[in-house]
Amino acid sequence: MKRLFNYSEADSFVHNLSGVSKLIGFLAMTFTVMLTYDIRVIMVVLIISIFVFWASRIRLRDLRVVIIYITVFMTINYILTFVFDPQYGVRLYGTEHVIYSFTERYTLTQEQLLYQTTKISKYAATVPFGLLFFLTTHPSEFASSMNRIGIHYKIAFAFSLTLRYLPDISSEYLIISKAQQARGLELSKKQKFSKRVKEYVKMIVPLIMSSLDRIDNISDAMDLRGFAKHKKRTWYNTRKLSRNDKLAILFTVGVFTASLMITIFVNQGRFWNPFV
Amino acid sequence: MKPKPVIQFSNFSFKYKAQKHPTLKNINLTIYKGEKVLIIGPSGSGKSTLGYCINGLIPHSYPGTIEGQLTVQGMDPSRTPIHQLSKSIGTVLQDTDGQFVGLSVAEDIAFALENDCVPVKALKRRAQEAAAIVGLEGVITNSPQEISGGQKQRTALAGILVDEVEMLLFDEPLAYLDPATGKKAMELIDQIHGDAEKTVIIIEHRIEDVLHRSVDRVILIHEGEIIADMGAHEIISTDLFARYGIREPLYVTLLKYAGVEITPEMQPGYIDTVDLLSHKDRILDWYRRTSPAAPSLKDQEALRIRDLSFAYTTKTVLNEIDFAIQKGEMLAIVGRNGAGKSTLAMLVCGFETGHQGEIYLSGENAVEQSIAERAAVVGYVMQNPNHMFTEHIVFEEVALGLRLREVPEEEIQRRVEKTMQICGIERFAKWPINALSYGQKKRVTIAAILVLEPEIIILDEPTAGQDYRHYTEIMEFLKGLNRELGITIILITHDMHLMMEYTKRSIVLSEGELIADKDSSDVLTNVEIVEKGSLKETSLFHVAQIIGIDDPKKLVDTFVSHEKRVREFS
Numbered sequence: 001m002k003r004l005f006n007y008s009e010a011d012s013f014v015h016n017l018s019g020v021s022k023l024i025g026f027l028a029m030t031f032t033v034m035l036t037y038d039i040r041v042i043m044v045v046l047i048i049s050i051f052v053f054w055a056s057r058i059r060l061r062d063l064r065v066v067i068i069y070i071t072v073f074m075t076i077n078y079i080l081t082f083v084f085d086p087q088y089g090v091r092l093y094g095t096e097h098v099i100y101s102f103t104e105r106y107t108l109t110q111e112q113l114l115y116q117t118t119k120i121s122k123y124a125a126t127v128p129f130g131l132l133f134f135l136t137t138h139p140s141e142f143a144s145s146m147n148r149i150g151i152h153y154k155i156a157f158a159f160s161l162t163l164r165y166l167p168d169i170s171s172e173y174l175i176i177s178k179a180q181q182a183r184g185l186e187l188s189k190k191q192k193f194s195k196r197v198k199e200y201v202k203m204i205v206p207l208i209m210s211s212l213d214r215i216d217n218i219s220d221a222m223d224l225r226g227f228a229k230h231k232k233r234t235w236y237n238t239r240k241l242s243r244n245d246k247l248a249i250l251f252t253v254g255v256f257t258a259s260l261m262i263t264i265f266v267n268q269g270r271f272w273n274p275f276v
Numbered sequence: 277m278k279p280k281p282v283i284q285f286s287n288f289s290f291k292y293k294a295q296k297h298p299t300l301k302n303i304n305l306t307i308y309k310g311e312k313v314l315i316i317g318p319s320g321s322g323k324s325t326l327g328y329c330i331n332g333l334i335p336h337s338y339p340g341t342i343e344g345q346l347t348v349q350g351m352d353p354s355r356t357p358i359h360q361l362s363k364s365i366g367t368v369l370q371d372t373d374g375q376f377v378g379l380s381v382a383e384d385i386a387f388a389l390e391n392d393c394v395p396v397k398a399l400k401r402r403a404q405e406a407a408a409i410v411g412l413e414g415v416i417t418n419s420p421q422e423i424s425g426g427q428k429q430r431t432a433l434a435g436i437l438v439d440e441v442e443m444l445l446f447d448e449p450l451a452y453l454d455p456a457t458g459k460k461a462m463e464l465i466d467q468i469h470g471d472a473e474k475t476v477i478i479i480e481h482r483i484e485d486v487l488h489r490s491v492d493r494v495i496l497i498h499e500g501e502i503i504a505d506m507g508a509h510e511i512i513s514t515d516l517f518a519r520y521g522i523r524e525p526l527y528v529t530l531l532k533y534a535g536v537e538i539t540p541e542m543q544p545g546y547i548d549t550v551d552l553l554s555h556k557d558r559i560l561d562w563y564r565r566t567s568p569a570a571p572s573l574k575d576q577e578a579l580r581i582r583d584l585s586f587a588y589t590t591k592t593v594l595n596e597i598d599f600a601i602q603k604g605e606m607l608a609i610v611g612r613n614g615a616g617k618s619t620l621a622m623l624v625c626g627f628e629t630g631h632q633g634e635i636y637l638s639g640e641n642a643v644e645q646s647i648a649e650r651a652a653v654v655g656y657v658m659q660n661p662n663h664m665f666t667e668h669i670v671f672e673e674v675a676l677g678l679r680l681r682e683v684p685e686e687e688i689q690r691r692v693e694k695t696m697q698i699c700g701i702e703r704f705a706k707w708p709i710n711a712l713s714y715g716q717k718k719r720v721t722i723a724a725i726l727v728l729e730p731e732i733i734i735l736d737e738p739t740a741g742q743d744y745r746h747y748t749e750i751m752e753f754l755k756g757l758n759r760e761l762g763i764t765i766i767l768i769t770h771d772m773h774l775m776m777e778y779t780k781r782s783i784v785l786s787e788g789e790l791i792a793d794k795d796s797s798d799v800l801t802n803v804e805i806v807e808k809g810s811l812k813e814t815s816l817f818h819v820a821q822i823i824g825i826d827d828p829k830k831l832v833d834t835f836v837s838h839e840k841r842v843r844e845f846s
Contacts (some may be wrong), residue, residue, distance in 0.1 A: 182647050205665070205666055206662060226388055234395060
């Protein structure tokens with residue numbers, strides 16, 4: 001595990017954007033979709049996300065596992081939404097257009113179909129942006145980007161430190177767990193689940209102890225090199241905003257504003273109701 | 277012109293908040309501009325505490341009571357913020373990983389500049405310049421996981437050079453490095469001291485390795501007090517090292533064995549300066565009188581590795597390794613970081629799988645065996661004892677392996693007590709583990725493995741970061757296990773003294789290849805293997821060259837068996 005999110009260097013429109021504009025874009029698109037239940041707006045975002053994903057030239061087969069997970073999750077979510085509350089759409093939109101009735105309770109309506117499709121599209125539209133942000137941004141740029149959009153640099157740096165030490169700690173954990181297994185600790189499925197959880201918790205003890213030592217060391221090292229002496233700091237990995245960056249920010253914030261306008265003035269609420 | 281004092285302790289004492297007694301007592305010490313000073317002392321002597329007082333970690337991060345005065349470049353560290361002190365004194369800490377806070381080499385070097393709000397353009401230029409000084413130009417975009425321990429240390433050094441500090445403080449710079457890298461580190465420090473006229477303070481206990489390059493003064497600290505403050509030639513001519521648990525250079529010990537009296541006139545501080553030729557006859561005389569001892573072994577294989585290869589995705593870590601270890605052997609596996617030593621141990625224990633080739637444990641093919649099954653034959657002791665403890669009380673920790681194997685309670689009692697006795701920790705049975713010292717903790721981890729009655733124990737760096745006294749304690753204990761219980765002991769190590777004194781045979785790995793499998797004394801006197809294995813020739817090898825002994829290996833063997841006799845006699 002070299003880098004946490006398998007970031008890889010590439011020359012594409014998306015890769016060349018600065019971390020800040022990607023973070024802003026990601027947040028703007030996420031908020032847009034979170035805000036509204038208007039499927040028309042969500043579809044617009046979905047189309048944008050597909051287009052941007054295509055522009056990033058990330059190959060889908062590199063993401064096979066992630067895509068499978070997400071698809072399975074979304075499918076289950078879709079089915080369970082219907083199983084648990086098949087009449088939610090009807091209550092929500094206040095009308096009932098029956099498509100097919102299995103039983104009295106399990107009646108499929110146009111309202112429910114619209115509600116569920118809207119909900120699923122929300123996931124489908126945001127996930128690509130999230131993936132893109134992590135896959136095309138150099139980890140070093142995360143912290144400086146967070147700092148630039150107004151998050152305090154101490155919090156931003158803590159995030160960067162997490163990325164720095166996560167691989168070390170995870171390999172340490174692996175060794176600790178193997179050494180404990182060598183002493184006879186059974187962590188496979190042969191063991192009862194409750195007992196297994198207990199064993200895992202036990203192994204965290206040495207990990208925490210060594211992490212505490214590590215934190216002491218890190219904070220000494222940071223003190224000795226003048227961390228937190230000013231109210232601001234600069235970052236080695238920051239990029240000047242290019243024309244594309246400015247356009248991307250303008251565009252995504254524009255989409256968000258438009259969606260906000262539609263919510264307030266056109267739909268007068270978060271839902272678009274085509275049934276009345 | 278009189279040199280300008282840059283650090284001045286006068287009647288200085290310090291007591292940590294949580295401790296009863298002061299760690300530093302009545303220190304009087306002046307360090308002048310441009311000097312290179314070595315501060316030595318055994319673990320717990322207060323030498324690191326002295327360093328913390330200078331760079332301001334005391335009292336800012338570690339509070340306590342200060343008496344007397346200390347000035348650093350005219351500042352009082354207790355009244356000056358650390359960041360202001362760090363502009364005149366830069367510190368390279370011992371732990372190469374803990375102080376690497378950036379996500380890449382360049383970012384870590386630039387860290388101090390970032391905190392100073394230096395504009396990005398200037399920051400990049402200065403970080404690149406500093407990287408060039410320490411020879412890291414080629415790797416500045418690498419992540420810390422992609423570079424070696426030596427490179428991490430150089431990153432830390434560049435990270436303070438970037439600030440143009442006047443003084444450099446190194447806290448045990450050799451602790452985590454292999455011998456060859458340590459040697460290079462000392463050369464680099466010396467070069468920076470010479471080129472940039474910086475004041476350099478080195479805190480260490482491995483004197484022979486530090487004295488690879490010259491120092492102006494050596495300051496010996498013991499139990500918080502300054503015992504000696506003199507030149508390298510002078511201090512080596514005293515008996516202070518033996519008295520205070522510091523290991524003297526081997527060539528000095530050799531001279532003493534040969535009956536030569538060490539005097540400052542011989543310039544014994546460095547292997548390059550010591551006058552050996554005047555004493556050639558005495559050394560040769562001793563060499564001819566003394567003979568190396570020959571050990572005997574049982575002829576039964578404890579471990580056999582056949583054509584073992586292993587790769588992570590595309591990177592080959594081990595390539596067709598082939599060797600066997602006899603029952604009752606005690607041997608070393610050496611090589612630089614990343615040479616494949618740990619991976620080899622992991623494969624043997626079953627922690628890693630997916631290799632090609634075969635592993636036989638005690639004659640049986642281990643391929644189908646699980647981690648727990650292999651553990652009955654081979655035990656693995658991690659470098660850091662704190663990584664192994666999951667229990668709170670010593671007895672419970674040792675008993676854990678048996679409890680997990682559902683051994684009857686009476687038998688557990690019996691076996692744990694016996695094992696604790698062997699390891700000399702029986703009186704700690706009811707103690708909390710946290711109350712033990714490092715060496716005692718190490719014994720507990722070994723006891724916890726030993727209780728499972730393995731035939732082989734693999735120890736990862738058992739002596740890393742230990743001073744001479746603790747080193748001897750741990751190694752004598754292991755030797756006892758090896759001799760009295762016949763347990764096969766495999767040591768993964770960087771420590772050349774350990775190889776020379778305790779393991780007759782060494783296996784040297786370099787970039788996944790087995791490049792040598794022979795007597796340790798052979799390895800340490802073979803220039804080619806030494807270089808490939810990232811080791812360092814022992815100074816005895818240089819002695820042999822200088823006075824013209826054509827079989828340096830025999831000199832080393834003679835020295836080691838003589839030393840053993842001396843140790844057993846005392």
